[in-house]
Amino acid sequence: MDLLKRYLPVFFMLALVVAVQLVTHFTETTFYLTQLTMSAYYSVVVIGLCVLMGYGGQISLGHAGFFAIGGYLAGALTTHNLIPFRDHGLVSFLDKVGLLVASKDLYGGDLLTLEPWAACITAVLTAGIIGLAIGGPVLKLKGHYLAMATLGFGIIIYRIALASAYFGEADGISEVPGFKLLPGIEVSGSFGARVLNYYIAWGVVIVSIVLLLNLIHSRVGRALRSIHGAEEAANAMGVNTARYKLYIFVLSAVFAALAGVFVTHYNGGIGPSEAGVMKSVRYVAIVAVGGMANLWGALIMGLVLNFLSLRGVFGSYDDAVFGIILIVIMLFAPQGILKINPWQQVKSLFTNTRGLSREETTE
Amino acid sequence: MALLEIQNLNRSFGGLHAVNSVSFSVEQGMIKAVIGPNGAGKTTLFNLIAGNLAANSGNIYFNNARINGKKPYQIAAQGLSRTYQNIKLFHGMTALENVMVGRHIRSKAGFMAGMLNLPWTWPEERKIREKAMDYLDLLGVADCADTEISNLSFGQQRGVEFARALATEPTLLLLDEPAAGLNIYETAEIGRLISKIRDSGITVLLVEHDMSLVMDISDEIVVLSFGEKIAEDLPHNIQQNEEVIRVYLGDEG
Secondary structure, three states: HHHHHHHHHHHHHHHHHHHHHHHHHOOOOOHHHHHHHHHHHHHHHHHHHHHHHHHHHOOOHHHHHHHHHHHHHHHHHHHHHOHHHOHEEEHHHHOOOOEEEEEEOOOOOEEEEOHHHHHHHHHHHHHHHHHHHHHHOOOOOOOHHHHHHHHHHHHHHHHHHHHHHHOOOOHEEEOOOEEEEOOOOOEEHHHHHHHHHHHHHHHHHHHHHHHHHHHHHHHHHHHHHHHHHHHHHHHHEEEOOOHHHHHHHHHHHOOOHHHHHHHHHHOOOOOOOOOHHHHHHHHHHHHHHHOOOOOHHHHHHHHHHHHHHOOOOOOHHHHHHHHHHHHHHHHHHHHHHHHOOOOHOOOHHOOOHHHHHHHHHHH | OOOOOEEEEEEEEEEEEEEEEEEEOOOOEEHHHHHOOOOOOOHHHHHHHHHOOEEEEEEEOOOEEEEEOOHHHHHOOOOOOOOOOOOOOOOOHHHHHHHHOOHHHHHOOOHHHHHOOOOOHHHHHHHHHHHHHHHHOOOOOHHHHOHHHHHOOOHHHHHHHHHHHHHOOOEEEEEEOOOOOOOHHHHHHHHHHHHHHHHHOOEEEEEEOOOHHHHHHHEEEEEOOEEEEEEEOOOHHHHHHHHHHHHHHHHHH
């Protein structure tokens, strides 16, 4: 019964995903699918961050950094030619166990690169390990201090992406090959694979949200939420709060990195703007609009806002829009816009009680 | 050895000696009260025992194991549970979920098992829910099980916090001013409840300002003043102890 209630929206979403695809097919607007696919991947970052922020109560202004670690590593490992290092022990070992793929580059030269699966696993593991390494010390901080520390991490990743030749400096990485998940199922931006990729992306979203829904309704999920509610009391109830905060931080880093891997293969490249601080702010803004501790809200807002942004609706004010959204949400609807009560809002504009009720809700 | 043994415990904050060479023990199966004027170091003492504060020196033994320097969650896992003076419940969760967190150390489903919703976790999850419901029932707050905690009255919140502390099935329960903010009827109710908890085999150590409650239910009383233990005796002896009377009422003239 509870399970049915938990998964019912998932089935509804599945139906909606199919319906949207059919509508675009019959109205010949399949070009929308490209942005819907990318929005889906960005939503994976958002729901991962939602569990960290809304349920675990820990903020991160560095999640674009994890996204970039995933994307950049997957991109670099599958594009950089290993032929010059062919005789090196490690490379020949990888070749022998079949983790390398040989192909031709644009000009017909020989190209030897890491197999996308191996690159994906390397990228995601790296993000997880980095998450573990910085999460350990950083999660001892609270509130603004944690925000600043994660912001610092994001800036470091951004500068590394921008400055290192291996990651293509300001140009980023391009000509990233497709990612064959299974025979016949390839993540790539090729025109013919648009519908397939739309379904792959939403498949990833559905798997992610089912995992996270399970998590927040489990014993561990309750422990996480209790840390958000009252950390000291959670500890006194036997919850190893430091370890749980670290776990959830790493988990959300892994989700971000995975989304980065998929987006990079889908777009055929990645640039430093993906690692930028404004991207991190955007993810945080979307989680806030969705209502913090509301996975579905975060998913819906992640989809809608990313879609509008990718369609260019916000024009060159893109980043400004997300800044404004963050301010407005914090002022008027800290519970997210899906829980908004317009009458209450109007009333509070004319009375003096908002400051008070605001304090109560954040307590 | 007694269930809880405190030896020469010290803790200062800057120049303030909040707990000064305090020693006492709590025997299995008794209700022991710690009383003293405001600022006597009662809450500091509790925080030292529960692991929220580190002692400067001295020893705390619980269940024959030294627990100084242990983290609160480790001490909780050894069978010590507590409530707070200013109720600390988990906001954003229902009453039932709050008490279910109390079952944390009595269950074991991990991260992966939770994410994959593995079938072997289902019976455990059902048991957590049933047990939590039982404790809400015991405290008479079962009808607010599905209410978010901040929508409950103060008395109900106190009940939920008690239920949460009991749900860990502790051997020792620390109660920090359980009657604070309650009226005389509710206080009498809490008194009966604490006696009932003791009768079920749980040892209780409490800090309380309400003297009638303390005298009613305690088996032994420790009196603190300015961080030092000035008396430790049976309730009716404490009532006649001149030092205690002086501390509470002040010197004559």
